[in-house]
Amino acid sequence: MTRVAILGATSAIAQEVARLYAAERASLFLVGRDEAKLAAVAADLRVRGAQQVETFLADLALRERDEALAAAAGTPDVVLIAQGTLPEQTSLESDPRTQAAVFDLNATSVMVLAAHFANVLPPGGALCVIGSIAGDRGRRSNYVYGAAKAAIHAYCEGLRARLVPKNVAVVLIKPGWVDTPMTARTKKNALFASPESVGRTIKRAIESRRAVVYVPGYWRWISLVIRMLPARMVKF
Amino acid sequence: MTHESWGRSIPSSPAHVLDVTWASDAPRAQDDLVLPYGRGRSYGDVCLNNGHTLLDTHRMSHLLAFDENAGVLTCEAGATLDDILRVVVPRGWFLPVTPGTKFVTVGGCIANDVHGKNHHRAGTFGRHVRWLELLRSDGTRLRCAPGDELFRATIGGLGLTGLIVQAEIQLRKIESSAIVEERIPFRSLEEFEALSAASDATYEYTVAWLDTFRARGLFIRGNHVLSGPAGSQPVDGLRGRRSSKHLPVAAFSPFLIRPTIRAFNAAYFHGTARPEPHPVHYDPFFYPLDAVANWNAVYGKRGFLQYQFVIPEAAGLQPVAEILRQLGDSPLAVIKKFGALESPGLLSFPLHGTTVSMDFPAREPFLPLLERCDEIVEAHGGRVYPAKDSRMAPERFRRFFPQWQELQLHADPKFSSSFWRRVMQ
Numbered sequence: 001m002t003r004v005a006i007l008g009a010t011s012a013i014a015q016e017v018a019r020l021y022a023a024e025r026a027s028l029f030l031v032g033r034d035e036a037k038l039a040a041v042a043a044d045l046r047v048r049g050a051q052q053v054e055t056f057l058a059d060l061a062l063r064e065r066d067e068a069l070a071a072a073a074g075t076p077d078v079v080l081i082a083q084g085t086l087p088e089q090t091s092l093e094s095d096p097r098t099q100a101a102v103f104d105l106n107a108t109s110v111m112v113l114a115a116h117f118a119n120v121l122p123p124g125g126a127l128c129v130i131g132s133i134a135g136d137r138g139r140r141s142n143y144v145y146g147a148a149k150a151a152i153h154a155y156c157e158g159l160r161a162r163l164v165p166k167n168v169a170v171v172l173i174k175p176g177w178v179d180t181p182m183t184a185r186t187k188k189n190a191l192f193a194s195p196e197s198v199g200r201t202i203k204r205a206i207e208s209r210r211a212v213v214y215v216p217g218y219w220r221w222i223s224l225v226i227r228m229l230p231a232r233m234v235k236f
Numbered sequence: 237m238t239h240e241s242w243g244r245s246i247p248s249s250p251a252h253v254l255d256v257t258w259a260s261d262a263p264r265a266q267d268d269l270v271l272p273y274g275r276g277r278s279y280g281d282v283c284l285n286n287g288h289t290l291l292d293t294h295r296m297s298h299l300l301a302f303d304e305n306a307g308v309l310t311c312e313a314g315a316t317l318d319d320i321l322r323v324v325v326p327r328g329w330f331l332p333v334t335p336g337t338k339f340v341t342v343g344g345c346i347a348n349d350v351h352g353k354n355h356h357r358a359g360t361f362g363r364h365v366r367w368l369e370l371l372r373s374d375g376t377r378l379r380c381a382p383g384d385e386l387f388r389a390t391i392g393g394l395g396l397t398g399l400i401v402q403a404e405i406q407l408r409k410i411e412s413s414a415i416v417e418e419r420i421p422f423r424s425l426e427e428f429e430a431l432s433a434a435s436d437a438t439y440e441y442t443v444a445w446l447d448t449f450r451a452r453g454l455f456i457r458g459n460h461v462l463s464g465p466a467g468s469q470p471v472d473g474l475r476g477r478r479s480s481k482h483l484p485v486a487a488f489s490p491f492l493i494r495p496t497i498r499a500f501n502a503a504y505f506h507g508t509a510r511p512e513p514h515p516v517h518y519d520p521f522f523y524p525l526d527a528v529a530n531w532n533a534v535y536g537k538r539g540f541l542q543y544q545f546v547i548p549e550a551a552g553l554q555p556v557a558e559i560l561r562q563l564g565d566s567p568l569a570v571i572k573k574f575g576a577l578e579s580p581g582l583l584s585f586p587l588h589g590t591t592v593s594m595d596f597p598a599r600e601p602f603l604p605l606l607e608r609c610d611e612i613v614e615a616h617g618g619r620v621y622p623a624k625d626s627r628m629a630p631e632r633f634r635r636f637f638p639q640w641q642e643l644q645l646h647a648d649p650k651f652s653s654s655f656w657r658r659v660m661q
Contacts (some may be wrong), residue, residue: 012295034260036258036260036261037258037261038258040258040259040260040298040312041298041302043298043299043300043301044298044300045300047299047300047301047309047323048299048323049323109486181255181257181295186253
């Protein structure tokens, strides 16, 4: 039986990944900050077949419960780090101190918890982190969010190298636009992917122990072009 | 995601769309008139709220509890029948009632009090709802059960009594995911009537496909297979469909003219008859059209109408024959006998009698024709199905469903729909 720990378990993408593990009768450890939402997710996963579901309440941005979380999570086989927030860029610009909160959740909490699980994951285990194509290039519309994602990209690269001898995979997912509550404000276009399809890709990426996976796959090529643009041309 | 209705004959233009993601923090009272929206599978305008606010419930889809021994499932209203089947079929349970697509939400099944091929045995979907939770615009959450007036108003209540948040449903036990099917050709409405009378006592599912041009068809009947492995995976070599595909079906719309419709119907009549009992997976048996996710696009930009009426048993088949004569060729027509079980909702559509549903491209000649058919339906004490309507006259609706006044007493003052405003004019 696979034991899976999911941080940010009420996120739409995390829920889809969790449903796939539940259907395989995995045992799940879910972390979220809203009790009622976490209870709905846990109930759903039980009905869908999870062997066992445990929940742990924590606001990961505050990092107050990191140690208790580490103790409660025990030694999972797979860890999915999915917490994140995408605030409106303009509000971050008018109150610069709020940028720190974006980093607290999207970068610092990810790195601290990744470091913890890196030490406890067994050989053959996998640590999966949700990054973003926004981390590939700083853009006017979301560069604070993008900067935090860029931080965890570099972090995952180094951690992956460190864990090679332990045979623990570090899988970095870089989703493009996904139709989730996080992007509710964004006008939808043909490049938007469904959380269900993104969830399936993530599960496959974990199983095949990939290093970096763009979802959907075409973002790999879009990103390649955007990354090759000279800096003075990045005005979008 | 667009928020159209399935027939696409009425443009959808909500002023706002609010996502309802969590049952625990559903949007509170709005200044605007709201209408819950599930998967947009109603054909006409009961799921539209043009100029006002839609509450999109597709994310509020958690399955909350499943008692495997009793077959009782609790879920949020945005869960689809597909979500439920995936979980319950492998454990030996099935939906108590299912319409012809599994891509509908539980909330929509309740609000339209839908029926299926087993109406003569099981009645409507609403009969199998043990309770439901309603969130009213003043913030109160009410749990309603059979016997409560608000329950009766909400079943078939067209989404007007408040936001259905969750519901508990009694499932039906199965031994296998397969159905033993028979597809028997018939060549007149009288033959259909005789087949129905002979089958309804011994077959759980009966329905007939109709070639309206020649008043012939295929009588399709089936029962759940009584033994064998449950599960959505191979059953006696049978497989369900893995997924439903988007196909470029719009390219066919210029061919929806009388000669091709007649040729198609003739080919279907001769090609798919199979009177000997044979096992099929439940998926193609109940949901043949779900194989093409966007089959509604076949009717092109102007969309299509589906006309479904019921004629009470006492009136016999003559009014049905008269309406079929009036309407002529339909690319897809279905006929079924509704049973005598009472529908639990105030505005439930089914009556003991004969129901026919027919698709038409949304083109001019049909509107006055349908108006004439409404007259025949009304003269014989029948009614037309609001879930599929986009054109019936307001006075007609109010005569079909005199209970509308009672529904209005229970309706939430902040809930409305394009349909409701149209028929209240």
